[in-house]
Amino acid sequence: xxxxxxxxxxxxxxxxxxxxxxxxxxxxxxxxxxxxxxxxxxxxxxxxxxxxxxxxxxxxxxxxxxxxxxxxxxxxxxxxxxxxxxxxxxxxxxxxxxxxxxxxxxxxxxxxxxxxxxxxxxxxxxxxxxxxxxxxxxxxxxxxxxxxxxxxxxxxxxxxxxxxxxxxxxxxxxxxxxxxxxxxxxxxxxxxxxxxxxxxxxxxxxxxxxxxxxxxxxxxxxxxxxxxxxxxxxxxxxxxxxxxxxxxxxxxxxxxxxxxxxxxxxxxxxxxxxxxxxxxxxxxxxxxxxxxxxxxxxxxxxxxxxxxxxxxxxxxxxxxxxxxxxxxxxxxxxxxxxxxxxxxxxxxxxxxxxxxxxxxxxxxxxxxxxxxxxxxxxxxxxxxxxxxxxxxxxxxxxxxxxxx
Amino acid sequence: xxxxxxxxxxxxxxxxxxxxxxxxxxxxxxxxxxxxxxxxxxxxxxxxxxxxxxxxxxxxxxxxxxxxxxxxxxxxxxxxxxxxxxxxxxxxxxxxxxxxxxxxxxxxxxxxxxxxxxxxxxxxxxxxxxxxxxxxxxxxxxxxxxxxxxxxxxxxxxxxxxxxxxxxxxxxxxxxxxxxxxxxxxxxxxxxxxxxxxxxxxxxxxxxxxxxxxxxxxxxxxxxxxxxxxxxxxxxxxxxxxxxxxxxxxxxxxxxxxxxxxxxxxxxxxxxxxxxxxxxxxxxxxxxxxxxxxxxxxxxxxxxxxxxxxxxxxxxxxxxxxxxxxxxxxxxxxxxxxxxxxxxxxxxxxxxxxxxxxxxxxxxxxxxxxxxxxxxxxxxxxxxxxxxxxxxxxxxxxxxxxxx
Numbered sequence: 102x103x104x105x106x107x108x109x110x111x112x113x114x115x116x117x118x119x120x121x122x123x124x125x126x127x128x129x130x131x132x133x134x135x136x137x138x139x140x141x142x143x144x145x146x147x148x149x150x151x152x153x154x155x156x157x158x159x160x161x162x163x164x165x166x167x168x169x170x171x172x173x174x175x176x177x178x179x180x181x182x183x184x185x186x187x188x189x190x191x192x193x194x195x196x197x198x199x200x201x202x203x204x205x206x207x208x209x210x211x212x213x214x215x216x217x218x219x220x221x222x223x224x225x226x227x228x229x230x231x232x233x234x235x236x237x238x239x240x241x242x243x244x245x246x247x248x249x250x251x252x253x254x255x256x257x258x259x260x261x262x263x264x265x266x267x268x269x270x271x272x273x274x275x276x277x278x279x280x281x282x283x284x285x286x287x288x289x290x291x292x293x294x295x296x297x298x299x300x301x302x303x304x305x306x307x308x309x310x311x312x313x314x315x316x317x318x319x320x321x322x323x324x325x326x327x328x329x330x331x332x333x334x335x336x337x338x339x340x341x342x343x344x345x346x347x348x349x350x351x352x353x354x355x356x357x358x359x360x361x362x363x364x365x366x367x368x369x370x371x372x373x374x375x376x377x378x379x380x381x382x383x384x385x386x387x388x389x390x391x392x393x394x395x396x397x398x399x400x401x402x403x404x405x406x407x408x409x410x411x412x413x414x415x416x417x418x419x420x421x422x423x424x425x426x427x428x429x430x431x432x433x434x435x436x437x438x439x440x441x442x443x444x445x446x447x448x449x450x451x452x453x454x455x456x457x458x459x460x461x462x463x464x465x466x467x468x469x470x471x472x473x474x475x476x477x478x479x480x481x482x483x484x485x486x487x488x489x490x491x492x493x494x495x496x497x498x499x500x501x502x503x504x505x
Numbered sequence: 506x507x508x509x510x511x512x513x514x515x516x517x518x519x520x521x522x523x524x525x526x527x528x529x530x531x532x533x534x535x536x537x538x539x540x541x542x543x544x545x546x547x548x549x550x551x552x553x554x555x556x557x558x559x560x561x562x563x564x565x566x567x568x569x570x571x572x573x574x575x576x577x578x579x580x581x582x583x584x585x586x587x588x589x590x591x592x593x594x595x596x597x598x599x600x601x602x603x604x605x606x607x608x609x610x611x612x613x614x615x616x617x618x619x620x621x622x623x624x625x626x627x628x629x630x631x632x633x634x635x636x637x638x639x640x641x642x643x644x645x646x647x648x649x650x651x652x653x654x655x656x657x658x659x660x661x662x663x664x665x666x667x668x669x670x671x672x673x674x675x676x677x678x679x680x681x682x683x684x685x686x687x688x689x690x691x692x693x694x695x696x697x698x699x700x701x702x703x704x705x706x707x708x709x710x711x712x713x714x715x716x717x718x719x720x721x722x723x724x725x726x727x728x729x730x731x732x733x734x735x736x737x738x739x740x741x742x743x744x745x746x747x748x749x750x751x752x753x754x755x756x757x758x759x760x761x762x763x764x765x766x767x768x769x770x771x772x773x774x775x776x777x778x779x780x781x782x783x784x785x786x787x788x789x790x791x792x793x794x795x796x797x798x799x800x801x802x803x804x805x806x807x808x809x810x811x812x813x814x815x816x817x818x819x820x821x822x823x824x825x826x827x828x829x830x831x832x833x834x835x836x837x838x839x840x841x842x843x844x845x846x847x848x849x850x851x852x853x854x855x856x857x858x859x860x861x862x863x864x865x866x867x868x869x870x871x872x873x874x875x876x877x878x879x880x881x882x883x884x885x886x887x888x889x890x891x892x893x894x895x896x897x898x899x900x901x902x903x904x905x906x907x908x909x
Binding site for chain 2: 128131143145147148152182183184185199200201202203242243249250256257258260261262263264266267268269286287289292293296298299300301302303304305306307308309310311312314315320328399400401405430431454456471472473474475476477478503
């Protein structure tokens, strides 16, 4: 069953559900996905406070003050940050106040220290305008009952800070989907093995482990297996705690293309075995007991594209994200793409902005086996099906990669 | 000493050097910075190989084959992936070959299985064109002696795969700079403490820890300290293994602005104590024994911007990166920025692409204390010094943030 990309994506996305949640110390939450909607149980700031060091006072009293005509007030209190005022401000008085300290009752403004002079107990206000602007009002940033951060939010630096403000020292986050990776192929040896003739090293598992991490998953590296149904099947069964099982190799036509047979042996229901994209056409997808099995091409560049298009959105959904797709922009081809395209094609590329345009250029080395093209890419050009060769200047759709 | 932003950046960048290196298992290398230039000691692929399942043969012999006029060859060998050929191809013969297997001597092409029919020992080739294209030649991707990945490269998925290809199971990466974080202020309590009147929670340390991680550093959370020189000084000295020391709070004018005094007490040489940007003007920088001390504002939004502009590039350099700055693009204001600007200003924003333009809009809530504006931002608008209010349609410079 060969299916169109969009159909394949829909089949897989419909099959998976969002992971359960766990509580994690806040300092470990960066890049995790928030598993709860966080509502504030109080106003923030929790009290009217001073945003600077200076004097809290009645704003109207000093509005006209200038260096030539200062207004003289009597200092009656001293409020360091973290302490509460002892008394209210009255006409003719001012309270010395520190950044972050609560405003004393009746104060309607703050004058910064640099615009004052203290002599004994008397404060001369030298510039009195805008004192009422120097207050951070209670509830100004967050009001009690407000939904401040939504479930599914990616925890970036700002969100980390906000969760701390709200006292979420161990917020709920979604568990990371666990992804088992196996590289199949009798020609493959582990990365730290000596390379004898006829063999190559397992690179797919490492490349894909980075792609899994970037999609919010957690990799379980199961190593490599030879072209043997029983061996691959056994290895898959050792990882029963995983949620998604990805193999590379053995996915296309031929007697050593074994993943279909592995699925049969394990009672995995085949969903499709080809997707009309290039590279990465041979892709098996299967399911058993609500878990997902994907057999990608053994060619790194093909496996990487299949993963991007089919596995990444699934992991993003499972990981609790609200947006499963990378951002796309329009860009102008700075060098031609000379091949005609049958099936929808994905081309590793670099894009950059000039004075007038965003330009994009395919990476060198787009062959199936070519990791180099993926290595330096910051984007992927999407070429629609049945396109002619594309000359310089063609507007194309470009998927932006974040990690380059 | 108030300095311009560019001068402050230069002072700090000149002071720090790249971290030493460590060897790390490849599976833990995602997002790390490669600490060595990796040269290949062999060709890759290490042998001419077949990119598909089919028959290796002499390409010229079958070039004219069609379903109506097939060319019949004798199968003489069978080469699974991972094994070596037993014999050369001769005129009138073909070797069955698997994806990834080495080509037999004298073979000049491969015909895919789908274009053949096997009967007994005879193979009928039904489509013979382009057989010579179906070979991955030895050294096609990498040649022996080639510098394949440069020191300072960010290890993305493609680089992970390439390092595996080259057998780098424990590559050198640069050590992460260790960044000690302290939130100062007597009004601050730890995030899991009950919030009594006059107090707020330590949010800066968590926000900054995410910013540190994003810049390639490793956070050492030292908690919070009250407005007390001895307490802050003692806390700083407990983290002598750290490379950079960042405090928040106590950085501006006033008697409770203590970081300058802490530096004096500890014999830290002050480099500057103000930078002409908004927000984030109060920034102390000091150095002692080759280590860097930075005192940022206690206001989260100001601290975040100071960190972005001053600490991030320093950490990026220390972490071994070749590029220390975020990408910048030009965009068009979709809503006005109504304030006139004295010192260079940074405004949290969201940008997006439309049919013709990239538009950008300031986040709501740009006050100093406002974490909300940072939370949802995907970019920062840079407003040059001495700018008038900016109407809709103004072209502005925008810094792109990756983690939103």
